[in-house]
Amino acid sequence: MTNQSKMKVYQEVLNQIRQFIEEQELKDGDRLPSERELSEQLNASRASIREALRAVELLGLIETRHGEGTFLRTYKPYHSVELLSTFVLREVKTKDELLEVKFLLEQVCLNQLFADDQWDYLQFKDLSFNSNDIQTDLFLRLFEDYGNRLLLKIWHLVTGFVETVDPKEGSNVRYEELLKLISQRQYNQALDYHASLYENQCS
Template identity: 45%
Template sequence: MKPTPSGKKVYLDIVHQLRDMIEHDGLKTGDKIPSERELSERLNVGRSSVREALRALELLGLIETRRGEGTFLRDFRDHQLVELLSTFILQDNDVRCDVLHTKQLLEKDCLRLVAENRDLHASGLATVAEMLENDYFLTEEEFLKAIIFLSKNRLLTKIWVILNQYHSNLTSSKPLSDHEFPKKLVEALAAGDQSKVIQIYEEMQKLSKLP
């Protein structure tokens, strides 16, 4: 096992190792990943730390746990919807703005859901806050993705993933260099203050447009 960087939680280091392992093993979406016990032995770490790392990956939407079956790499591809959206985009050059606007509407709805059910998402929000503190998120997109997956609304999340994929192809990802607004957003979500959440989110979007 790699030495854990000072000041960081063990499980965050394991998260990075797991992502490297998935890439090294050539695992694809839908593939089953090793069990907690196998990962613990392979990475030479405790099972509780592996469990926390898997939870973080699930929070980011990278894996899903199926009761009685195991843990699998997540696949949000919906070929019919992708094909429909592709056709729509190719037929209208001005639709990029519509994609961005719809994506932002979905993000606001997901944020409201998390704030509305803050008690259910308290541990997840705490994990996101800790990952922010340890500079885990490299881009604003990664941060928002973690929050959106917390909403537990599969349909909204599935549509967002597809829209975000198209939007990412059209624009470069914004580095998450300033953690002030993301931290405020997590705090507002934990407090269940929906109006404050949307206000902070909109301020983040304005900053994202700056060069």
């Protein structure tokens, strides 16, 4: 009671919505009740409902389609990220910091995988990515292999930020090389090579 009373409506709404999602076991892609329904059921004005929804929409957690409805979304940062980045990165002026964090996250991932004897490095042997963005696909795969979804999310987000600052100078060749080193279990050289990829870009 004491807690809720000072809580803003839109925050309480957010709580309720989350609860609803859990109870109904909604999954990515599922549709949420309409704003008007939520308004009735949660006893809040539509404006408040919308404030709540816009907040999570900006985060890329839901997706709204005009005339259709509001849907849970498989978290894809690349959407409103630009907007966010300009806010979040107010003080993080230099893209150096951004690249450094991206590098460190990737390094952590590589280190952890390389340290795991169980890890199947051979799967990368004959792997070729269709897309024209090998870098992203490769690390997406690596992070998924590592299995920590949160780390993957953070990396994804940071990578998204980087894109807004520095539109991909797609040197795919370099990452082919990294892929090759990994599949040959040349771990130390892979790490060195990975590091060298970033040394050039930083100040």
